[in-house]
Amino acid sequence: MFGEISQRYDLMNHLLSGGIDIYWRSYTVKKVPPVGTAPILDVCTGTGDLALTYWNAGKRNIPVFGTDFTPEMLEIARKKVSKVTGTENPGARIEFSEADTQQLPFPDNQFQIVSVAFGLRNVSDTQAGLREMVRVCQPGGSIAVLEFAQPTLPGLAGMYRWYFKNILPRVGQLFAKNREEAYHYLPASVSEFPCGQALVEIMGECGLHHVTYTPLTFGIAALYVGQKSTSQEAAGQESMDQENME
Numbered sequence: 001m002f003g004e005i006s007q008r009y010d011l012m013n014h015l016l017s018g019g020i021d022i023y024w025r026s027y028t029v030k031k032v033p034p035v036g037t038a039p040i041l042d043v044c045t046g047t048g049d050l051a052l053t054y055w056n057a058g059k060r061n062i063p064v065f066g067t068d069f070t071p072e073m074l075e076i077a078r079k080k081v082s083k084v085t086g087t088e089n090p091g092a093r094i095e096f097s098e099a100d101t102q103q104l105p106f107p108d109n110q111f112q113i114v115s116v117a118f119g120l121r122n123v124s125d126t127q128a129g130l131r132e133m134v135r136v137c138q139p140g141g142s143i144a145v146l147e148f149a150q151p152t153l154p155g156l157a158g159m160y161r162w163y164f165k166n167i168l169p170r171v172g173q174l175f176a177k178n179r180e181e182a183y184h185y186l187p188a189s190v191s192e193f194p195c196g197q198a199l200v201e202i203m204g205e206c207g208l209h210h211v212t213y214t215p216l217t218f219g220i221a222a223l224y225v226g227q228k229s230t231s232q233e234a235a236g237q238e239s240m241d242q243e244n245m246e
Helices: 002-017 020-031 049-057 071-085 126-136 154-176 182-192 197-205 231-245
Strands: 040-043 064-068 094-098 111-117 137-148 208-216 221-228
Touching: 002 020, 002 071, 020 049, 020 111, 020 137, 020 208, 020 221, 040 049, 040 126, 049 064, 049 071, 049 094, 049 111, 064 071, 071 094, 111 126, 126 137, 126 197, 137 197, 197 208, 197 221
Parallel strands: 040 064, 040 111, 064 094, 111 137
Antiparallel strands: 137 221, 208 221
């Protein structure tokens, strides 16, 4: 399904969101900025927009990796890099590869930031995906999850649901011409995916600490941020758990 809509994926994202998706990614990078020179990983990267935003924020000196399970999407991401660098193999410390977020091909404790934008709900086992993201994150590093949410303002919530269920699928189907009706999948997946405090609690269960979430654009989307504990914090928590047991 994602392979079939890949050629018009960016156009439809910008059109159906009114361009706000660009701001959401920029906000994510400002809220969870790169520090130092340790690499960054963007999972479910799609056509690479968030990975490229991080790459530019690091002045293209910080290694950035993007993974996705759709090769057609990754090909577009690589072409975006080529347009910037003027070569198919820029040597500019950004790399895209095919991988399942539930089984990432990276060693433990490697990345200062592990991010995902509008892709976590597409991982079949949310907790398995989050635990893999935590595994490859450095102690003290950050996990950033940008995802659609459910507005709570009475008037806006009703308008949003109506647009999502009636307008968005028809416009998306008209432009994408996808036999799997990908833009019917979008509202269904958003409505079924946990948001707000529910996702905060899931992230905590997957090993993250100090998890917060920030509603964006009246709650249409939200940014969730959590930290992987350091060895000292982990030891302290283990000591507290033992004292509570006693």
